[in-house]
Amino acid sequence: MAPVIIAKDLHKCYAGFDPVLRGVSMEVESGEMVAVMGPSGCGKSTMLHILGMLHAPDLGLLEILGTDVLTLDREQVAAFRRSNMGFVMQSSNLFEHSTVFENVEFPLIYEGVPPQERWERVIRALDLVRLSARVHYRSNRLSGGEQQRAAIARAMVNTPRILLADEPTGALDSATSRLIMENFRVLCHSGGVAAVMVTHDPKMAEFCDSIYTLEEGILRCQRRELTAVAVDSRARGTRARGALVTERFPDDAAQGVMDEVTAMYETEMLSRVYAIRGNSFSEYSQDYTLSLAVRTIGIWQFFVGAVRCLRQTRGQLNFLRRARAYGFRSLWRSFCAFAKGMVVAKWGKEDAVAYFYATNARDQAAACYVAAQLLRVPFAFALNASDLNSSDMECPDGSLSAKISSALFVRCDSEATQLALRTRFLDTPPEKFLYFRAVSKLVAHMRKLFFSA
Known part of the structure; x- marks a missing residue:
């Protein structure tokens, strides 16, 4: 040479x-x-x-x-x-x-x-x-x-x-x-x-x-004295193109979320974090040590998402009009969820995201639901016992059932929540509701499921 x-x-x-x-x-x-x-x-x-x-x-x-x-x-x-x-x-x-x-x-x-x-x-x-x-x-x-x-x-x-x-x-x-x-x-x-x-x-x-x-x-x-050069030819970019969608990140109160992010990142299952509310990242960034990209939906990003909603074709506006059938209780809530979902979808397309995972069954899961529909990629979400009693999830045909029917799986916070969901949603395969005692079990399941999705 x-x-x-x-x-x-x-x-x-x-x-x-x-x-x-x-x-x-x-x-x-x-x-x-x-x-x-x-x-x-x-x-x-x-x-x-x-x-x-x-x-x-x-x-x-x-x-x-x-x-x-x-x-x-x-x-x-x-x-x-x-x-x-x-x-x-x-x-x-x-x-x-x-x-x-x-x-x-x-x-x-x-x-x-x-x-x-x-x-x-x-x-x-x-x-x-x-x-x-x-x-x-x-x-x-x-x-x-x-x-x-x-x-x-x-x-x-x-x-x-x-x-x-x-x-x-x-x-x-x-x-x-x-x-x-x-x-x-x-x-x-x-x-x-x-x-x-x-x-x-x-x-x-x-x-x-x-x-x-x-x-x-x-x-x-x-x-x-020349040394033989062994150029590292291992393929780059083997990390799974996954995005975790949460409310605020990083947040000292959400240690469980940080544990999930850390475990998913260390096992190369995660490449992005999307925070759908506020600009909290700037407050905590000095203590954040993961080399993982974080994108936050602030007022400007939400406004851009809202404008994109209003510019959609007639068919996509009908999606908003049929919001209840798709699982959202009111037009305003539907509009907000769709606007945030539009932003998440835009980011997901830019980042070549292959799947979404939401840390909560409410706004985070709604944004994932919309983004997954637009990009035609799989998603999953976590659900806590408190989500079962929230006002927007009182009916089995409400927003929760729409998200459950489209998700690959639902992670429950306890065996009691898992049993309650299996009892409440009888038309849903019971194996869709999963409970993991350790984050490592969740990550292993996601690797198996999303890589074969």
Whole structure:
């Protein structure tokens, strides 16, 4: 395989100064980690900037990924650099009052990546540096090491082939520096990324496969021991595209919901959480550690859903007029449920959701019911004993029966609730009403049921 970087006989001289580079030559292989050392002012950063196409050499050849980059115009250089290179500097240069997610997401916005694709790519980059648990933290709450790891994730979010780092550990303590270098090794040896790093620290250079020294404009190779690269070829995106619909999330009062979310996420059964009421997520996000996307229906989202309802075709407006037959007691309640369901359906389509699970039999289940009907995907919901006595569920032909008839299963909070439902809804197969003593049993059943649905 051809080297990803081929530099031959590079020269650089600034007017009024001695030459900075005097015939520098280097080859970097895919997956190779290179350290460039030398005294201050010897031209290490200049060399790195030339490799990154930020500066042009006066003489020489520079071929990157098989392209003679010195023949490209300014716009072509910018596009090539944006698509194939990532940069990490001594300062993390994060936006202080933005979250880790927003900082890492920024290159994707600039690149025009659709919103529905950004979350997975950001989390994938944060997972590489073991920082996904801090995805919702503001960057000014992170330690210095965490900020630098976030900067590495930002450099990697566009999956570059080449990573250029200028003193990435210069402002960090030794323990954090070792962690950063271990992250670099994983990126290179498992991901096939070629990395060139400028450093003064010989201990950090020892993490690299190759070590060069630059003195008086001359580059000399001190060591080159290439490591076999085993690129992780496991398919990405194996997580089930499921969405849990709840009222507010995260909410300290809903520990049971958090337990369900955690168990479903850890077993790769969940990719989204939709909260149908309020903007509570912003209040709890600093304590939320799951790298799981949360979308909340606020006033604006509800308004958009309501407008979408009013713009529906005659047949879908008839759906609202026949609301009671579909299981909703009043036009206003039907309209609200349908509006929220429209929002959930829109999100579900954007996120390629394959199933919905509601944590309550009321508004959450109603939104899931509407979204599942519109997207033609399965759904299930949880039901508590208190739901059986609510005013909108007094009759077997009311909203509860409509949701039960369409759901794949109903999770009961107790054996008594399970028995009451089986007695009340005699026309419904009794095996649809399920009681699980442990969340793990629920998750196992969902995996079996939804994967075969």
